[in-house]
Each structure stands twice: as structure tokens, then as C-alpha cells.
Amino acid sequence: MHHDPRRMHTYGPAIDDLADQVLRYALDRVRETPPPLDEPRPATELDARAGTTITPDGLGGAEAMRLWSDVLARACISQDHPRALSFVPSAPTEASVLFDLVVASSAIYAGSWLEGAGAIWAENQALRWVADLAGLPEGAGGCFVQGGSAGNLSALVTARHAARARAAASGERLPHRWSVVASAEAHSSVAAAANVMDVDVIDVPTDPAGRMTGDALAATLERAGTEGVVAVVATAGTTNAGTIDDLAGLADVCDRHELWLHIDGAYGGAAMAAPSTRARFDGVERAHSLVVDPHKWLFAPFDAAALVYREPARARDAHTQRAAYLDVLHEPHEHNVWNASDYAYHLSRRARGLPFWFSLAVYGTDAYRDAVEATLATARAGAELVRACTHTELLLEPELSVVLFRRNGWDAADYRRWSDRMLAEQIALTVPTAWRGEPAMRFCIVNPTTTVADLELILDTMTGPA
Numbered sequence: 072m073h074h075d076p077r078r079m080h081t082y083g084p085a086i087d088d089l090a091d092q093v094l095r096y097a098l099d100r101v102r103e104t105p106p107p108l109d110e111p112r113p114a115t116e117l118d119a120r121a122g123t124t125i126t127p128d129g130l131g132g133a134e135a136m137r138l139w140s141d142v143l144a145r146a147c148i149s150q151d152h153p154r155a156l157s158f159v160p161s162a163p164t165e166a167s168v169l170f171d172l173v174v175a176s177s178a179i180y181a182g183s184w185l186e187g188a189g190a191i192w193a194e195n196q197a198l199r200w201v202a203d204l205a206g207l208p209e210g211a212g213g214c215f216v217q218g219g220s221a222g223n224l225s226a227l228v229t230a231r232h233a234a235r236a237r238a239a240a241s242g243e244r245l246p247h248r249w250s251v252v253a254s255a256e257a258h259s260s261v262a263a264a265a266n267v268m269d270v271d272v273i274d275v276p277t278d279p280a281g282r283m284t285g286d287a288l289a290a291t292l293e294r295a296g297t298e299g300v301v302a303v304v305a306t307a308g309t310t311n312a313g314t315i316d317d318l319a320g321l322a323d324v325c326d327r328h329e330l331w332l333h334i335d336g337a338y339g340g341a342a343m344a345a346p347s348t349r350a351r352f353d354g355v356e357r358a359h360s361l362v363v364d365p366h367k368w369l370f371a372p373f374d375a376a377a378l379v380y381r382e383p384a385r386a387r388d389a390h391t392q393r394a395a396y397l398d399v400l401h402e403p404h405e406h407n408v409w410n411a412s413d414y415a416y417h418l419s420r421r422a423r424g425l426p427f428w429f430s431l432a433v434y435g436t437d438a439y440r441d442a443v444e445a446t447l448a449t450a451r452a453g454a455e456l457v458r459a460c461t462h463t464e465l466l467l468e469p470e471l472s473v474v475l476f477r478r479n480g481w482d483a484a485d486y487r488r489w490s491d492r493m494l495a496e497q498i499a500l501t502v503p504t505a506w507r508g509e510p511a512m513r514f515c516i517v518n519p520t521t522t523v524a525d526l527e528l529i530l531d532t533m534t535g536p537a
């Protein structure tokens with residue numbers, strides 16, 4: 072059967088019902104507090120319940136929406152549930168979610184200023200707010216990328232490009248191998264980036280809280296040397312424990328050796344907005360590059376990571392793509408102000424920073440400060456609860472919003488059994504982790520609607536056997 076080829080693109084009455092359904096669904100989802108937690112289902116079950124969804128004639132909007140809402144959505148965990156406390160959850164504001172619908176409907180190519188000026192201008196204001204939280208200088212800038220992993224890779228590629236250019240300019244022989252320096256508590260994406268780049272990782276031992284200090288870095292560099300070192304990766308909020316590296320001490324050592332300091336604040340960087348924790352980030356203003364994920368603790372929908380460079384020109388040198396059809400974007404012209412594609416390893420990009428920008432514009436930065444403070448207060452209260460319970464032991468004083476603790480007497484299988492039960496009974500998403508080689512429990516609190524009572528409810532389920 073042949074159809075009018077424009078029928079999927081010409082808005083007409085046939086789509087009105089679907090528009091109502093889709094917008095109603097989105098609005099209901101935003102309004103539902105708390106949202107359903109939901110849980111994964113085996114592929115065989117989804118096969119059986121949803122069947123073949125891609126067909127020559129199409130299912131039609133009503134049926135496709137029914138499959139989504141009845142079957143598939145139910146098999147996706149709502150990361151904004153107040154008791155979704157594992158990995159790093161997400162708690163987008165209402166304004167940010169609603170504006171994501173606007174971004175989706177606007178067909179914006181946000182790689183170049185020529186095509187996406189208004190979007191990039193707004194994204195840059197949001198990036199500037201992050202840069203100001205860190206105290207980075209006026210010329211700092213970058214772009215939004217998919218996540219901390221993409222941000223770390225793009226920053227490290229820039230750092231290597233700069234190191235290579237410096238070596239070439241000074242007539243030095245290029246090193247046999249390049250390397251990045253990071254602690255074992257650095258995020259797994261740092262090792263993944265090093266793997267993609269085919270560079271080595273030099274490991275720096277941490278203190279008992281999992282913190283990399285300036286002294287430890289100095290000792291490591293003393294031993295390993297600095298030849299071929301592309302960058303030092305500091306973590307401002309380790310994912311597993313919420314520990315902030317000794318940023319000022321690390322910056323001193325980097326200065327001494329003229330090394331690039333990349334600060335990975337994908338999870339923790341948000342706490343620069345909170346007066347109660349800001350001082351712990353002292354030294355962050357000396358970063359050459361910085362990553363903060365608004366989709367983690369700055370209340371933006373997936374996926375958005377802010378990537379900011381002290382000297383954005385270094386990123387342009389490393390990342391600008393050249394091609395005949397793109398040359399127009401790089402000629403001197405009033406339209407060529409800031410091409411977001413020049414600051415990471417991407418080209419086409421969604422204006423993924425816009426929901427975050429809109430939310431900041433709607434609520435104001437004080438609301439962000441207060442919301443981050445609220446999550447920190449909940450984490451501190453949670454740590455007190457853990458300390459007060461006779462069957463649990465706090466493993467680390469929370470520096471940010473991760474509560475790391477042990478259930479006395481439980482082994483790895485106990486944690487797993489209990490964790491599976493929490494999800495099966497739709498109480499919480501609380502998967503186990505490990506600390507110093509021992510199984511442990513971890514609450515990561517980034518949702519202002521998570522209450523101390525939520526934590527109490529979960530802790531109560533740990534009194535009995537797993």
C-alpha cells in the first residue's frame with residue numbers, strides 16, 4: 072500500500088487524538104508525586120506482552136501509546152522516585168521537564184551558532200552560572216555534552232592536544248606513551264576515556280576517606296615522573312562515597328609541574344551551590360577543565376553535562392571538525408560566535424542544556440541553592456539515623472549527599488536478597504556497593520523530595536534478616 076509521503080509531517084486532525092494522549096501522558100507523569108517506582112522485566116516477558124511493534128502498516132498512535140504506558144514504561148525505573156537512591160538518580164524540576172517538550176518540538180540543531188544561536192546563547196548563560204559557582208575566569212566556556220563520561224573524554228582529549236602542541240612547539244621529542252593521573256576512586260569513565268585514547272592511567276593512592284591529596288600526587292609524580300602526563304583528574308565528589316579530593320593541594324602540584332588539572336564534578340559539583348559545602352571545593356577555580364552533570368544533582372532531565380574550559384580556545388584546537396560543507400561555520404562572520412560542536416568530540420547535538428537553562432531562569436539560583444542544601448541536610452540526617460541504629464554502622468562521615476554504611480552481619484548475598492526485595496515490593500531502589508573490599512550499602516540523595524522518613528522506612532526493613 073502506498074501512502075501520501077507527507078502524511079507523517081503535515082499536522083492534521085488525524086493527529087489531534089494522539090497529541091492529546093501524548094501531552095496528557097507527559098503532564099500526568101509530571102504531576103504524579105511520587106511517580107511509580109517500577110522495575111525491570113525480563114525480555115521474554117516484554118516480548119510476550121508487547122510483541123512485534125515495528126510493522127509495515129504501523130500500530131497506530133493509540134496502540135503504540137498503550138504499549139508504552141501499560142508495558143514498557145512499567146519496566147523503566149523512575150529515577151525521580153524519592154526512594155530511588157542508587158547509582159546517581161535524577162530529580163528534574165517540573166519546569167525543566169516541561170521545557171524538554173519545547174526543545175523536542177523545535178528541531179534545533181545546537182552544534183553551530185549559525186543554526187542554534189538562541190539556544191546556544193541560553194545554554195552559555197547556564198554554563199556561566201556553573202563557571203561562576205567554580206570561580207572560573209570570565210573567558211571560560213564550553214558546551215553541554217551527553218554526560219560526565221563524554222565530558223571527561225572531551226576534556227582529556229583537549230588536554231592531550233595541548234600537551235602535544237606544547238611539546239611540538241618547544242622542539243621536544245614526543246613521549247613514547249601519554250598518561251593521565253587519577254586516584255582509584257576516580258569515576259570508571261576516566262579509565263574508559265584513557266582506553267579510548269590509548270593512554271595509560273597512573274594511579275594515586277587515596278587517604279582513608281578515598282581522597283586524593285596534593286602530597287600523594289606529588290609523591291606519585293616523584294616516582295613516575297611527569298613525562299607524557301596529559302592531565303591530573305581530580306574528583307570533586309567521588310561517586311561511591313561523595314568525597315572531594317584536595318583540590319587546592321592538587322592544583323599546587325599541577326602548577327609546579329605545569330600540568331592540566333581536570334576536575335570531575337559530574338556528581339558532586341552541584342554542591343558548589345550550597346554554602347554549607349562550598350568551602351570544600353576551594354581550588355576548583357584553578358581547574359583547566361571542569362565537568363558538572365545537571366542531570367544528576369542540578370535537577371535537569373537526562374541527559375546533560377556541563378563541560379567548561381578555562382581556555383576554550385584549547386578545546387577548539389582539539390575538537391573543531393573541518394570539512395568543505397562546514398567551512399562556512401568557521402569563517403570570520405557575525406554569525407560565527409560560538410559553535411558548541413567545537414568543544415567536545417561531537418558534531419550534531421541536541422540543545423540538551425536548554426531544560427536546565429529554562430529551569431534556572433524560571434526559579435532563580437536561590438531555589439537551586441536551597442534545593443541542594445535540602446538534599447545535604449537529608450543525607451546528614453540519614454547518617455545520624457544509621458549511626459543511631461544498633462544493626463548498622465556508618466562507614467564514612469558524608470561530605471556530600473552519599474550515605475555509606477554497613478548492615479552488621481550481612482554478607483554480599485544478604486545485601487542482594489534484601490535489595491531485590493526492596494524493588495520487588497516497590498519500596499526502594501537500593502543496590503549494594505562495596506567499600507574497602509567489603510559489601511556495603513549506599514544512599515545517594517539528589518532528590519529534594521526524599522525525606523528523612525523515606526530513609527527511616529528503608530532502614531527499618533534492615534532490622535530483620537535479609
Ligand SMILES: *Cc1c(COP(=O)(O)O)cnc(C)c1O
Nearest residue numbers: 218219220258260310335337338
Ligand atoms: C556519574 C559520573 C560520571 C559519568 O557521568 P555520566 O553522566 O553517567 O556519563 C563521571 N564522573 C563522576 C564523578 C560521576 O559521578
